[in-house]
Amino acid sequence: MTLKDIALECGVSMMTVSNVISGNHKKVSKQTIEKVNAVIKKYDFVPNLMARTLSSKSSHLILLVTPYVKTQELDSIYNQYLTELIASIERELMENSYYVLLRSVYEPKEIEVMYKTWNIDGAIFLLPFFNETIEQIPDYQNKNFVLIDSYADIKGVAYSRCDDYQGCFLATEHLIQNGHKKIIFAAEHEGNLLLEKRFRGYHDALKKHGIDFTPDMCRPIVPNYEGGLEFGRSINRDTLNFTAIVSTSDLCSMGIMRGASENGIKCPNDFSIIGFDNLSIDEFTVPKLTSIDQQISLKGKKAVEQLLNKINKTEKENVASIETKLIERESVKKI
Amino acid sequence: MTLKDIALECGVSMMTVSNVISGNHKKVSKQTIEKVNAVIKKYDFVPNLMARTLSSKSSHLILLVTPYVKTQELDSIYNQYLTELIASIERELMENSYYVLLRSVYEPKEIEVMYKTWNIDGAIFLLPFFNETIEQIPDYQNKNFVLIDSYADIKGVAYSRCDDYQGCFLATEHLIQNGHKKIIFAAEHEGNLLLEKRFRGYHDALKKHGIDFTPDMCRPIVPNYEGGLEFGRSINRDTLNFTAIVSTSDLCSMGIMRGASENGIKCPNDFSIIGFDNLSIDEFTVPKLTSIDQQISLKGKKAVEQLLNKINKTEKENVASIETKLIERESVKKI
DNA sequence: CTGAAAGCGCTAACAT
DNA sequence: ATGTTAGCGCTTTCAG
Numbered sequence A, B: 001m002t003l004k005d006i007a008l009e010c011g012v013s014m015m016t017v018s019n020v021i022s023g024n025h026k027k028v029s030k031q032t033i034e035k036v037n038a039v040i041k042k043y044d045f046v047p048n049l050m051a052r053t054l055s056s057k058s059s060h061l062i063l064l065v066t067p068y069v070k071t072q073e074l075d076s077i078y079n080q081y082l083t084e085l086i087a088s089i090e091r092e093l094m095e096n097s098y099y100v101l102l103r104s105v106y107e108p109k110e111i112e113v114m115y116k117t118w119n120i121d122g123a124i125f126l127l128p129f130f131n132e133t134i135e136q137i138p139d140y141q142n143k144n145f146v147l148i149d150s151y152a153d154i155k156g157v158a159y160s161r162c163d164d165y166q167g168c169f170l171a172t173e174h175l176i177q178n179g180h181k182k183i184i185f186a187a188e189h190e191g192n193l194l195l196e197k198r199f200r201g202y203h204d205a206l207k208k209h210g211i212d213f214t215p216d217m218c219r220p221i222v223p224n225y226e227g228g229l230e231f232g233r234s235i236n237r238d239t240l241n242f243t244a245i246v247s248t249s250d251l252c253s254m255g256i257m258r259g260a261s262e263n264g265i266k267c268p269n270d271f272s273i274i275g276f277d278n279l280s281i282d283e284f285t286v287p288k289l290t291s292i293d294q295q296i297s298l299k300g301k302k303a304v305e306q307l308l309n310k311i312n313k314t315e316k317e318n319v320a321s322i323e324t325k326l327i328e329r330e331s332v333k334k335i
Numbered sequence C: 001c002t003g004a005a006a007g008c009g010c011t012a013a014c015a016t
Numbered sequence D: 001a002t003g004t005t006a007g008c009g010c011t012t013t014c015a016g
Helices: A003-010 A014-022 A030-043 A049-056 A077-095 A109-118 A164-177 A193-208 A225-233 A250-262 A296-311 B003-010 B014-022 B030-043 B049-056 B077-095 B109-118 B164-177 B193-208 B225-233 B250-262 B296-311
Strands: A061-067 A099-105 A122-125 A145-148 A158-162 A183-186 A244-247 A272-277 A291-293 A319-322 A325-327 B061-067 B099-105 B122-125 B145-148 B158-162 B183-186 B244-247 B272-277 B291-293 B319-322 B325-327
Touching: A003 A014, A003 A030, A014 A030, A049 B049, A049 B109, A061 A077, A061 A109, A077 A099, A077 A296, A077 B077, A077 B099, A099 A109, A099 B077, A109 B049, A122 A296, A145 A296, A158 A164, A158 A296, A164 A183, A164 A193, A164 A244, A164 A272, A164 A291, A164 A325, A183 A193, A225 A250, A244 A250, A250 A272, A296 A319, B003 B014, B003 B030, B014 B030, B061 B077, B061 B109, B077 B099, B077 B296, B099 B109, B122 B296, B145 B296, B158 B164, B158 B296, B164 B183, B164 B193, B164 B244, B164 B272, B164 B291, B164 B325, B183 B193, B225 B250, B244 B250, B250 B272, B296 B319
Parallel strands: A061 A099, A061 A122, A122 A145, A145 A158, A158 A319, A183 A244, A244 A272, A272 A291, B061 B099, B061 B122, B122 B145, B145 B158, B158 B319, B183 B244, B244 B272, B272 B291
Antiparallel strands: A099 B099, A291 A325, B291 B325
C-alpha cells in the first residue's frame, strides 16, 4: 500500500494525498481531506519515511550518542541514570513524531558516518564525554547538537544540564540550617568543570552564612564508591574534625558511610552527609541517604526542547538549566 | 557525494561501485575493486542507506522494544538491567552492520506502524511484557522477533533468556552444601512462568539432596523490595523456622534483610540468603549479598545471534538459554 | 485548490 | 566482468 494506491482510490493525485498527510491543509479542500483520510484509515496506510527522507532530506531521526566503553567500566551511577534519561528523551521525541537511533560512539568520525548513512536530523550526547570530540565533527554548528551535563562552551550547540551550583548550595545550606558549621566538601574538583560548579555552590553557601572556607575543608577524593570507601576508612576519632559532608555522588556517600562504619564512626550520629543524584538505592541504605535530586526526566525533556528549537530554528536561549531538589531522608542529624 | 559521483570519477558504472561496496567481489575484477575503493576512501564516501532500503527493502534497522510505562513504575531492577542489556545488543548489532531504533511501545499496532515506516528488519523485545501482544501483530512469524526473558511458546519467534531453573538450583544447592536444611523459597510463583522455573530449580535441588519439600516452605511474597520488607518484618524469634532463604531478586533480598533487622534478626548470623540478578549494589549492602548472576551482556549477545539466524534463515535452535553463575559474597553462613 | 514531471540515491533484473 | 534500464515511494518544482 503506497501513496499512489491511496491517490488512485480517491481519484486525486499523489500530491494531494501527500499534502493531506503532511498537514498542508491550506492547499486542499475540506471535502478532499476527509475523503483522503477515510481511505487512509480504511487501509491503515502508513507513509514510508525512507522514501520521504530520500526526497525531502529530513529524516525525523535523532541520534542518541553514548560513549563506547566496556559495560563494566561504566560507573554504576550511569545505569539508573541512563535508563531514565533515554526513556524520557524517547518519549518526548516520539510525541513530536521523531524517531530514536541509538549508537555508542568511539571516535568523532562515526558521528559523521551516521549522518551520511541515515540523514540524521540531530543528535543528543547523553554523557559529557564528548566535549573534545564535537569540534572535530565537520560542520558541527549546523548539525543540531544537544549536550547533556556538559559545561563546555562550544559555538552553535545547545545544552541541558542540572543546576549543579544550586544543588550543592542547597545541600550545604540544609546542613547549616541543621546546626552544622564544620562542613567538608568531598571531591577533587580542580580541572572538572562540573565539579567546580558544585564546589562553588558549597563555597558560596558557606559564605552566605558567614562560615569561612579554608582549603583543608576540601578533601581531594575521587567521587565514586571506591574513592568514598577509601576516605571513609581514613576517618577515625582523631581525624573526625567535621560534623557534616557535602558529597557529589550517592555512591561516594555510600562508600564513605561504609568505610567510616568500619571504624565505628556512624552516620548520622557521628557525622551527617548529603549525596547527589537521588538514586533509588538511597532508600535502601542504612541510614537512608538524604540527596540532591537531578530531575533526570525533566533534563531529558528539556534536551528535546533544545533540539527542536535548533531544528525549527526558533531563536531561544541555548541552555536549559534544571533546578535541583533536596530530598530529605535520614543521613542528616540536627545538632 | 553519491554512488554516481564515485562511478564517474572511476570511469565505471554505478553498478560496479555498488557491487564493490556490497562485497559482491566475484562480479568485479581485482583492479577495479582497488580503484573504486581508493576513490571511496579519498572522499570518505558513505552510502546512503535510505536509498538502499528503498530499492532493496532491507534496512539493516533493528527495533528494540521496551514497554511504555511511567518511568517511576519500572522496578528499579530494570534500570541497571536494561542499560547493560541495551548496550550489549547495540554493540553486537553494530559489529554486524545493523542499526538500532529504540521505541517504547504501548499497543501492538505500533510495532506494525514502525515496520511500515522504516522497513525494520527485525525486533528484539527487551522485557517479557509482550507475550500476549505478539500474536496480534500481523505476520509475526515472518517478522524476525526475538523475545528476551520470555517463556511464552509462540510459533516462529526466537528466545534469549537465562536458565532460571538452573539459577535457583545452584542457589539452593549452595545453601545445602553450607549445611542448611530448612530452606524456604521467597516468591509467589503460581501463574508466572519464569518464577515457576525458578521454583522448580529450588524444588529439585532439595529433592536431589533428600530434603522433603512441604508447601509451607514456599512463602507467597511479591518479589520486590516492598514485598521483601513486609516479609522481613514478619520474621521474629517465633516465626524464624528456617535457616536460609532462596530469593528471586536482589531487591527483594535487601528488603527481607532490612525488615528482619528491624526485629533484631540479622543476616548472616540468624539466616542466610541468596539473591538473583547480581546487581552492582550487592557490593554495597551489609552484609554483601551473595547472588545469582544472569550474564546480561551474554544474554544480549545471544539475542542478536538468534535474530541474525532468523534474518539469514540459518536453521538453528530458536532458544538461547544462558547459564547462570553463583557469586559468593557474605550473606551465606556455613552452619 | 489540484496535478504532472522530474528526481532523491540506490539496486534488481536483465543485458552485453 | 561490466553496463543499461527501470523503479523503490515519496516530495519538490512548476503549471494550471
